Amino acid sequence: MTKHYPTARATMQEVAAAAGVSTATVSRVLNSPTSVSPELVVRVETAMQTLGYRPSRSARTLRSGRSLQRVGFLVSNIQNSFFTDVLKGVEQQLVARQIAIVVGNSNNDIGYEAINIELMLEEQVSGIIAQFTSTQRKFYQALLHSQAPIVCFDHVPEGLSLDCVMTNNRAAMAQATRHLIELGHRSFGLVGGPLSYITARERQAGFLDALHAAGIGDDAIWIENGDWQIDGSYAAANRLLARTPQPLALLTINNEATIGTLKALQERKLRIPEEVALVAFDEMAWAGAYNPPLTVVNQHPSYQGNAAAELLLARMAEPGRPIQQVVLEAELIVRQSSGMLVQ
Amino acid sequence: MTKHYPTARATMQEVAAAAGVSTATVSRVLNSPTSVSPELVVRVETAMQTLGYRPSRSARTLRSGRSLQRVGFLVSNIQNSFFTDVLKGVEQQLVARQIAIVVGNSNNDIGYEAINIELMLEEQVSGIIAQFTSTQRKFYQALLHSQAPIVCFDHVPEGLSLDCVMTNNRAAMAQATRHLIELGHRSFGLVGGPLSYITARERQAGFLDALHAAGIGDDAIWIENGDWQIDGSYAAANRLLARTPQPLALLTINNEATIGTLKALQERKLRIPEEVALVAFDEMAWAGAYNPPLTVVNQHPSYQGNAAAELLLARMAEPGRPIQQVVLEAELIVRQSSGMLVQ
DNA sequence: AATTATCCAGAAAACGATTACAATTACATT
DNA sequence: AATGTAATTGTAATCGTTTTCTGGATAATT
Numbered sequence: 069m070t071k072h073y074p075t076a077r078a079t080m081q082e083v084a085a086a087a088g089v090s091t092a093t094v095s096r097v098l099n100s101p102t103s104v105s106p107e108l109v110v111r112v113e114t115a116m117q118t119l120g121y122r123p124s125r126s127a128r129t130l131r132s133g134r135s136l137q138r139v140g141f142l143v144s145n146i147q148n149s150f151f152t153d154v155l156k157g158v159e160q161q162l163v164a165r166q167i168a169i170v171v172g173n174s175n176n177d178i179g180y181e182a183i184n185i186e187l188m189l190e191e192q193v194s195g196i197i198a199q200f201t202s203t204q205r206k207f208y209q210a211l212l213h214s215q216a217p218i219v220c221f222d223h224v225p226e227g228l229s230l231d232c233v234m235t236n237n238r239a240a241m242a243q244a245t246r247h248l249i250e251l252g253h254r255s256f257g258l259v260g261g262p263l264s265y266i267t268a269r270e271r272q273a274g275f276l277d278a279l280h281a282a283g284i285g286d287d288a289i290w291i292e293n294g295d296w297q298i299d300g301s302y303a304a305a306n307r308l309l310a311r312t313p314q315p316l317a318l319l320t321i322n323n324e325a326t327i328g329t330l331k332a333l334q335e336r337k338l339r340i341p342e343e344v345a346l347v348a349f350d351e352m353a354w355a356g357a358y359n360p361p362l363t364v365v366n367q368h369p370s371y372q373g374n375a376a377a378e379l380l381l382a383r384m385a386e387p388g389r390p391i392q393q394v395v396l397e398a399e400l401i402v403r404q405s406s407g408m409l410v411q
Numbered sequence: 412m413t414k415h416y417p418t419a420r421a422t423m424q425e426v427a428a429a430a431g432v433s434t435a436t437v438s439r440v441l442n443s444p445t446s447v448s449p450e451l452v453v454r455v456e457t458a459m460q461t462l463g464y465r466p467s468r469s470a471r472t473l474r475s476g477r478s479l480q481r482v483g484f485l486v487s488n489i490q491n492s493f494f495t496d497v498l499k500g501v502e503q504q505l506v507a508r509q510i511a512i513v514v515g516n517s518n519n520d521i522g523y524e525a526i527n528i529e530l531m532l533e534e535q536v537s538g539i540i541a542q543f544t545s546t547q548r549k550f551y552q553a554l555l556h557s558q559a560p561i562v563c564f565d566h567v568p569e570g571l572s573l574d575c576v577m578t579n580n581r582a583a584m585a586q587a588t589r590h591l592i593e594l595g596h597r598s599f600g601l602v603g604g605p606l607s608y609i610t611a612r613e614r615q616a617g618f619l620d621a622l623h624a625a626g627i628g629d630d631a632i633w634i635e636n637g638d639w640q641i642d643g644s645y646a647a648a649n650r651l652l653a654r655t656p657q658p659l660a661l662l663t664i665n666n667e668a669t670i671g672t673l674k675a676l677q678e679r680k681l682r683i684p685e686e687v688a689l690v691a692f693d694e695m696a697w698a699g700a701y702n703p704p705l706t707v708v709n710q711h712p713s714y715q716g717n718a719a720a721e722l723l724l725a726r727m728a729e730p731g732r733p734i735q736q737v738v739l740e741a742e743l744i745v746r747q748s749s750g751m752l753v754q
Numbered sequence: 755a756a757t758t759a760t761c762c763a764g765a766a767a768a769c770g771a772t773t774a775c776a777a778t779t780a781c782a783t784t
Numbered sequence: 785a786a787t788g789t790a791a792t793t794g795t796a797a798t799c800g801t802t803t804t805c806t807g808g809a810t811a812a813t814t
């Protein structure tokens with residue numbers, strides 16, 4: 069008994085003919101089976117089975133207007149594990165609901181981002197989950213006017229009110245810094261990010277909050293900002309290490325900054341945590357396998373993805389609902405790079 | 412002079428009316444502008460501009476049958492950087508051509524993979540670039556019968572003939588092993604993968620090729636196979652390290668195996684490369700920032716993505732063309748984890 | 755028993771594009 | 785001047801669904 073795989077795609081017409089009903093009935097079986105007599109339901113369903121019927125999304129979307137079935141996922145760098153971790157969370161929520169995900173990767177380029185946005189709108193995505201490349205509102209005018217439901221994560225462009233999910237960045241960074249203080253470190257460096265991003269500003273503020281609260285003087289605080297990416301952070305870390313006394317306790321602003329910093333440390337043959345202690349923002353698959361294992365701030369990215377998907381679904385279902393922000397607390401995972409109280 | 416953003420989406424009808432032409436002409440301006448008089452082209456184009464017209468992909472796809480505009484990208488684990496690196500390469504090729512990418516992540520689960528495949532087929536993707544979760548043909552019958560153009564990368568399920576792009580795995584692993592031999596190492600371990608995958612078998616074969624060619628006896632060769640993933644590889648590495656004399660030269664079968672192995676090494680406080688030398692399969696963003704920097708085999712994933720996209724485009728354009736395999740040579744990036752000739 | 759309400763299924767009109775075909779025009783050829 | 789040809793443009797059918805509207809059958813109410 070071999071299963072039958074039709075060569076060409078069967079249409080609703082053919083299913084209707086095979087079941088001896090009208091296409092309207094087939095459609096009803098698909099969309100609201102309760103409104104069709106049980107007898108016909110089975111007849112139609114077996115017809116669908118044997119013909120290997122698969123409804124055309126294009127036709128559905130075209131006819132019904134709404135396309136509850138396609139969602140865009142836009143990020144600045146698809147190679148960054150934070151974003152793919154979020155994507156996984158989004159996927160979990162959406163695939164179960166038969167919603168396809170269209171990905172767009174701007175690769176940190178506003179131009180590509182614009183192309184991707186256009187593409188998504190043409191695709192008639194019913195919503196977009198985005199980590200925008202820029203903080204400037206002007207780049208998103210067209211998107212905003214398209215009326216598409218949007219959920220941001222990581223950061224929201226200046227002056228826009230949108231649903232979003234974020235980490236409590238200030239508290240997270242403060243906690244990480246406090247951890248370093250409690251370990252007895254006395255001078256502190258931050259490999260930061262571009263201050264045009266609220267995310268970078270908040271994390272920096274958290275860093276300073278903790279330091280000032282502990283009465284650490286400004287002469288023991290160094291900050292160099294990179295560009296969220298490996299190379300820029302590598303340069304920033306090098307600037308920092310060149311003018312900084314050791315021992316030093318270092319924090320990084322995100323996962324790529326961590327890699328750049330590690331590279332700089334590695335090249336300068338500085339020992340972690342003896343000469344330079346480190347707490348990294350963002351958990352990474354290999355953080356526990358690093359030598360030494362890295363103490364990190366975990367933003368729970370896949371959970372953020374879940375939350376973003378839920379927000380989007382809610383917004384799509386009820387466009388008029390109030391704008392909502394979901395703020396998640398991060399978790400400090402203490403490993404060895406931050407140094408130890410007892411050596 | 413503010414740009415006009417229409418609230419509701421304009422249709423081709425409206426554009427036609429605004430430009431004082433028929434919808435056929437508007438369509439032609441879109442699809443083969445040369446067949447329309449220049450004068451009308453500009454009239455139509457300005458009408459599209461002012462109305463903010465954006466063609467409906469659903470309608471296009473429905474009417475034209477072909478949907479040259481949507482491609483599926485299916486992987487077993489979207490969190491694995493090798494796959495996202497490939498995705499980036501695919502993206503580069505496709506977005507420029509206005510083709511959207513629908514991602515599917517099976518998360519190493521055949522069931523989820525099947526759901527994703529169904530979803531993609533419903534989406535009427537015009538082709539699929541896939542890194543299949545299983546090697547067993549039976550899981551892909553429905554997909555195959557759908558007639559959708561498919562390009563595999565990483566591996567091809569048993570007994571299927573499909574376009575694909577792969578690394579010359581055997582040669583790559585042999586080269587890596589030879590590197591270790593030349594460095595003077597004398598016993599060798601492999602943290603391998605499931606041998607049901609041709610990819611794992613080939614890499615293992617390359618490992619043995621080089622060893623046998625150098626006259627290394629079987630008593631100096633250890634192999635433990637994991638599951639391509641971190642945890643399984645961690646366990647395999649632990650088995651290996653438990654029954655292996657040091658010094659040892661180790662190879663890993665992929666990036667996740669590397670992380671698992673590193674974790675095991677780290678826990679056992681084994682020094683790299685003094686006690687255990689290491690060559691890792693797959694370049695990773697942080698490989699050069701590890702302590703010590705990791706010698707790796709680089710598969711050029713984003714280039715593989717480019718190639719896969721090109722293959723798919725070619726197949727979509729000409730379904731009858733002969734099946735083609737693209738085999739890429741990998742590159743050994745020598746850093747410090749493999750040990751040094753001169754200490 | 756007559757009337758009304760309820761339910762179910764079909765007919766047919768959309769949705770927004772593409773495209774075969776027909777019609778018009780302009781131009782070249784004789 | 786008449787005819788043929790090529791280049792443009794328009795008309796209308798069509799893609800595969802959903803959905804409104806309508807009719808007929810059955811059940812419920814009086």
